[in-house]
């Protein structure tokens with residue numbers, strides 16, 4: 001696998017030499033690109049000696065017109081020849097340029113020409129990191145599906161204590177290498193993901209719903225697509241763009257979600273039911289808006305279709321992964337769901353009693369498996385958790401086949 005290591009002009013630039021070596025130790029070929037500011041902190045010679053390859057620094061070559069032209073198209077070639085772009089350290093300025101699509105140096109121009117996974121490891125002073133401008137750029141880059149390895153807390157070069165330190169090079173290299181190894185391990189699979197809440201109408205203008213943001217399901221769809229699967233995403237209403245390259249089926253109600261899922265069941269090999277489907281819906285939805293009165297009113301509710309249970313009955317040898325949000329007895333609740341719905345795995349996460357936690361970009365879960373194991377996953381971005389879920393799902397399928 002070939003990686004571009006982009007280095008920004010920050011104090012932590014010296015650590016990217018260690019990162020280049022760590023990436024190479026994991027079997028990657030590394031092409032280093034330095035920003036002009038990075039060259040003030042570390043010399044191209046260091047990287048050339050470490051990687052044995054020419055280091056790219058300029059968008060405009062200083063020689064003849066031909067040299068300038070070949071340099072100008074080099075970024076397209078570099079973008080096409082590589083499997084992953086890692087930027088470490090990502091400076092605040094680079095975050096702004098990448099978020100906004102500037103192309104004023106070799107690294108940012110290459111980024112725009114790049115279609116494969118991007119891993120960003122920011123490092124900066126705590127106040128720079130916490131500044132709303134940086135956080136807004138971070139949100140844009142995260143929404144674009146890039147893997148963000150957040151800075152760690154500690155004493156910074158400026159003397160402040162707080163988040164801002166570049167993540168350890170070995171950790172960055174591990175994440176990059178695992179992305180690469182997994183790029184194609186879902187090839188040939190059709191993965192069906194349900195995501196988001198459902199909306200059950202009360203009348204033409206009101207509905208019952210829940211706090212699900214859809215972020216976990218969208219992260220799963222994105223991870224599956226990046227690992228080579230054909231992906232069908234059946235989603236309730238959320239504020240997220242559909243991930244690139246997936247078959248996107250928007251729905252509102254549990255009944256619509258059930259129909260979409262059953263319609264595509266025949267094509268799928270792995271099903272992940274990450275949606276927070278309403279358990280009840282109003283029995284008879286009035287044609288007109290319910291008027292306010294001084295009287296107490298009650299709603300008559302019927303259960304919605306139990307999509308997971310129906311999938312459990314019809315799944316055959318498909319891998320079925322359910323999700324359980326619990327406010328107590330996490331693992332016991334997940335085991336019970338696994339048994340009663342005939343799932344192969346249940347991803348259980350503890351939600352706070354006040355209902356917060358759904359909207360977070362991070363998650364902390366326990367994977368409860370049909371084999372009896374319960375695997376806790378430490379708090380991490382949902383995109384990283386999504387990869388761990390697929391890692392375990394593939395292992396589990398091998399174990400289940402071996403046991404047959």
Ligand SMILES: Cc1cc2nc3c(=O)[nH]c(=O)nc-3n(C[C@H](O)[C@H](O)[C@H](O)COP(=O)(O)O)c2cc1C
Pocket residue numbers: 007008009010011012035036037038090091092093094123124125128
């Ligand atoms: C001594 C010094 C240390 C710096 N350290 C950082 C840093 O750790 N993180 C950061 O985002 N910017 C840092 N900067 C600011 C960047 O160098 C500056 O924003 C530069 O334009 C970044 O260019 P680049 O993003 O193209 O590499 C530092 C500047 C100086 C002079």
